[in-house]
Amino acid sequence: MLDNISKMQPGIKTKRISSYDRTGGNADFIRIAAGETADLAVIAGAGKIKHIWITVNAPDSFIRRNAVIRMYWDGEESPSVESPLGDFFGQGWGEEYNFASLPLAAAPANGRAFNCYFPMPFGDGARITLENQSGEPINSFYYYIDFEEHPSIPASEGRFHAWWNREVTGVHPDEGETEWSVIAPQSANPTTEHNYVFADIVGSGQFVGINYFVDNPGPMWYGEGDDMWLIDGEDWPGSLHGTGTEDFFNSSWCPNEVYAHPYFGYAKVPAKLGWMGRTHCYRFFLEDPIRFEQSLHASIEHGHDNSLTLDLSTVAYWYQSEPHKPFPALPPKEERGNMPEIGVVDVHKWRHAWRQAKGSSPTLWGNE
Template sequence: MQLSEAKRGRISSWDRSGGNDDRVHIAPGETKVIAEIQGPGAITHIWMTLESTEKYYLRKVVLRMFWDEEEHPSVESPIGDFFGAGHCETTNFVSLPIQMSPESGRGFNCWFPMPFSKGARILVENQNEVSEVRLYYYIDYEQWPTPLSNIAYFHAQWRRAICKGKSEEKVAQELLDDADPHGLSPEELNRLFLFGGKNTTGAENYIILEAQGRGHFVGTILYIHNLRETNLWNWYGEGDDMIFIDGEKWPPSLHGTGTEDYCNMAWCPTQPYSAPYHGLILPGGPNWSGKVTLYRFHIEDPIYFQRSIKVTIEHGHNNHRWDDIASVGFWYQSEPHIPFPPLPSLWKRLVLVG
């Protein structure tokens, strides 16, 4: 270890009156700046917990972060999704950079380092309709005597799509040259739906991240709501990951073999599991029904790009499935970054019932 000229700091929600109301009250429709730090330096740890009486508030409250007086946020995500609670369901899990801690996963933690040269600003917006949010937080940081050269800035972006898939009959018609699929058994139709066809472009894949500039991708938390109702084999995860670097065409240099394979698991997992870099926070219900949360962090194996990156994954093999998928992509890059698409309206962000 070496001695350092850095100074440690913390911004928290402690009660400035000396009382015990150690939280920030955010009214419906209100945005509060919860931290402003003058640089150079880096945020090293964030802890948060929050409460509200409104349903789905973890997707209604939005977290934004800005570096070096930039106009557009480098981090923009519903607060629950950022920390692993993308279905508005908390549960204890441990990874290296993100954790949900007891009680019942409501203690949110992030250890991604977030450097800056001139300063940092963190905002929380309450988009609840009627209820306030009570937010407790620590933002731990260090200040440096001089800025780093060639900084890669932390970024995180939320996305969501209710994917456009195909019916079992439509898939069978396409694969059997428009033959009548009614002569097939339900099991045969299901097998064609799950495993049939060829994806030779990646054009209809779910997009986790698109970025331009120079940097490295460090992972994602992936939220899948299995919307298909069937008593037959209903595995959601035949979709291959395809990561396109610097504008390359299909097939990309990073092409995987299945959703659980990308997340370093195997054989259609049904067991909750958390490791430093990969895991299954929510495994879904019987026959992989309902809501599933997986993650894969590229801490030891960052994915570098010099000009651009497009991180995608199929929604079922050949994009046959029509599941509700959301994600947070995490990466570092030089600034300026391309402004994110506008965050979808509140009603387009809410969790589907089921």
Template sequence: MNGLLGQIFQLREGIKSKRVSSYDRSGGNADYVRIAAGETIDIADIAGAGIIKHIWITLSSEDAFMRRNAIIRMYWDGEEHPSVEAPLGDFFGQGWGEEYSFTSLPLAAAPLKGKALNCYFPMPFNNGARISIENQSDIDIRAFFYYVDYEEHLSIPVSMGRFHAWWNREATTSVHPPEGEMEWVGRNQTDANNYLFAEIEGKGHFVGINYYVDSPGPMWYGEGDDMWMIDGEGWPGSLHGTGTEDFFNTAWCPNELYAHPYFGCARVPDKLGWMGRTHVYRFLLEDPIYFDKSLRASIEHGHDNNLALDICTVSYWYQTEPHKIFPPLPVRASRANMPEISIKDVHTWRHEWRKAMGGSGTLWGNEKG
């Protein structure tokens, strides 16, 4: 029997269920730890072999941006460099340091109002596992609650890849001014100027991405083709997409909330058009991207990379070790949000347009130059 419950009845030998949690060791109800400003703590340090099956986290802090200021890292088999490194909220499916509900099969931000962070990606290890939280804020996390549920095994098969996740960010540049999909109809035959969301060395398979885009203008932020260069191949690669919404399994420039176990739109802007913050996601659980030596995965920011956007991503994959060491995580100040575009900003654009059109008091705003 196949499917999520296909083997639930199968009895297994040599496996023990274990948990590491923040429960009050005195038997009281203070079931949390405090993480001081600038402090790093291990929430799990597990010996031997096993598979982490579930992580649950919630926290309380006076820092409203703690989901971007706190960093989660994971280490397998005694490695020096983390296989997972990302801001806490971004990893679990919340961008921009915000709190909002998010639903998918491997990750979720659950009630109350997205405060409960859950991960169901299985994470095998053969010689120890360590999960740390670093508070890079100037303010304490006054209460940090967590579960790390795992299976203890005698050993893990060599064929089990190690779980990885990498956060990246780029304020993209319009490669061919003037900016905008309507003004530029060039032909892009390279991935050189794309937004890069994975650059992996080793054997493995790519299983998902959270994509957070902040658009300073009202026009559609997409039309970006996804491009996958497997094992060092050149353009156009083994997999070449047809547009941002197509890769994320939607269509026709959507701007509505939608939650499927494998893909969806977890946050959409409530402004003019697509102006503001959009969070889309896709998990390739039925159709992973396999590679034997390397994977370079990217997406255009607008057709032919002609849009200025603020893009952050967390990519998720499994691979052999050792992995390519991640670039240094941007410092806290470099992870801050871009300023929000306001109604006054839009009016200023209109004012400048009116001046360019001669300044007549009868100009409505859609006259052609």
């Protein structure tokens, strides 16, 4: 990673676009009204974005999901990056918490400083926008966009892409919601048909990372799901087939603890019963990108054989040649809200319903 830091590169100029106060004062931010889209950077010519830093102050406590960041390369009309602001930088559910990885970070105070170090090349212009889809203004939006001007960037150099997806998964198998065959024997899953899809790419490129946010309404382990990669139109089981969610994220044995490696980890875990609640997993393929020449379809089971109801949202990151396949329409903000958190009162109500189903004996324990 540091090998090129001493290499002299004549003709490359370092530049920055920021929210600094043009009058020389200290109001070093912009204001973005409700419903407004602000151009954060419009850059002509060829170059490469090297670093982005952002912090936000807004009365809307859900602004990290209600603000949308988009990036366009080389005059394209369809964005190569489209994601809620917080999710792109590794902050799920509109929440604030620290997150550390090599390409992305949410730094103190309490994860409110967003940083991105993914290089983003462009050959004929770049545009970065922020749309405030909230009903309230962003009172102060601070940012740096550090970039280089290059004499030229070849079309063969992949353009950076990122796509946010979200699904509240339905239970697929006939045996109902189960795992580890607790409720009934579980079937095999020789297909990707019912999996959660986190990348569906057409073109040539390489996949370099994912932020994976899972909200689990029950206490059962959410991570028996295998990751499945179909490269260049191949059939199941594909060139890359995983053995479980925690294995895909380079951990083991149903972890439930915060862990931060530069390439992978668990930035947030719940302190609840079992694996109930919101967990943020991440993995970046910086040493081992997943390469494709024509297409890439990447998915993961939600529980073995897609047996669990989960609220899954992801941001996938990759480089590819243009033009890219346009993303599906981003769901409106009303459809990007969180599912209600399940807590101790809900669990007690479940127990009450179970006691009634068992005849309401006064000594029912819970494992009958």
